[in-house]
Amino acid sequence: MDKNKREEIVQAVSEKIEAEKDLLTELDSAIGDGDHGINMARGAKAVMEKLPSLIEKDTGALLKGIGMAIVSSVGGASGPLYGTAFMKAGDALKGKEEPSAEDFLAAFSAAIAGIKMRGKSTTGEKTMLDALCPAESAMREAIEAKKSPKEILQAAAAAAEKGAEETTNILATKGRASYLGERSIGHRDPGAVSSAFMLRAMADAI
Template structure:
C-alpha cells in the first residue's frame, strides 16, 4: 500500500535526486546531446516543489496531474513533454485515489509510460528513456503475479530499469538529438534512461523508509 504522503515524498525525493545528479545528467547529455538534461530536469522539479504545497490537500491523481502540467510548462526540450505527459497520464489513471494498492501503482506507471509512447513514439532499443521503463514494467508485472510485497516488487522493477539504462550504452541512438551522431552515439549511457531510473529508484527508496 502506498499513501498519498509517500507519493508526495517520492516527488520531493525525485527533486532532490535530480538536483544532486544535475551535473551528472548534463555530462551524459553533452556526450550525445545538447548538455541541458540535468539543468532542465532540475528546473522542472524545483517548480514542482513550489507547486506541491498548493495541491497537497488534493487526491493523488490531482497531485500527479499538477506535477505533469508543471513539468510541461517548465522543462522544455524533449523531456518536458515526455515526463509531463508521463505524470499527467499516470494521474488520470488513478484519479481521485487517496492511497494506492501495488496494482494501482503498476497502473499508474503503465499509464505514464503509455503517455511517453504516444508523445515520443520510441521503439525498444532506440536509446531512450523507454529502454529503462519497458523492462521495469515487465519485471514489475511479473513480480506482482508472484505475490511479492511492495518493496520487493519495486526492487525488481528498479533492478530491471537499471539494467535497461546500462543496456543503452552499446546502442546507437535512433531518436532525439543523439540519433544525429550515428555510430558516435555508441558507448554512452542515455541521459533520459538515466533520469527515468533515478526517478523509479527514488520511489523505491521512499517506500523503503
C-alpha cells in the same frame, strides 16, 4: 499511502534529480544538447514549489499536477515526455487516495504509452523507454509474485538501472543523439538514466 508519504516520495525524487543534475548534463553533453540535467533540475524545483497546493489532493490529481508543472517549466524533449507521462499516470489513478500495486502498474503502463505516443518511439532506440519498459515488466512480475510494495519498486528500479546501462550499446535512432549515428554507441542515454534515478528514489523512499 497517506499524504505525508506521498510528499516524502516526491521530495526524494526531486532531491535525487538535483543531486545528479551534473551527471545527467555530462551524459547529455556527449550525445545531446547538454541540458538534460539542468532541465530536469528545473522541473524538480517547479514540482516542489507546486507541491503544497497538490498534496491534499488524491494521488491521480497529484500526479497530474506534477505533470503540468513539468510541462510548464522544462525545456527540450524531456518536458513534454515526462510531463505527458505524469499526466497520463494521473488520469489512470483519478480519484484514488490509496492506489493498490495493480493500480500503480496500470498508471505506470499509461505513462509509458503516453511517452510512446508523444515521442513516436519504442524500445531499442536509445531512449528512456529502454529503462522504463523493463521496469514495467519487472513490476508486473513482482506483483504476480505477491511481493510487497517496497519489493515491487525495488525490482522496477533495478530493471530500469540495468536497462539504462544497456543503452550504452544501442545505436540512437531518436532525438538529437540520432544525428551522431554510430558515434552514439558507447554512451548511456540521459533520459534512461534519469528515469532509473527517479524509480530508485521512489523505491528507497517507500
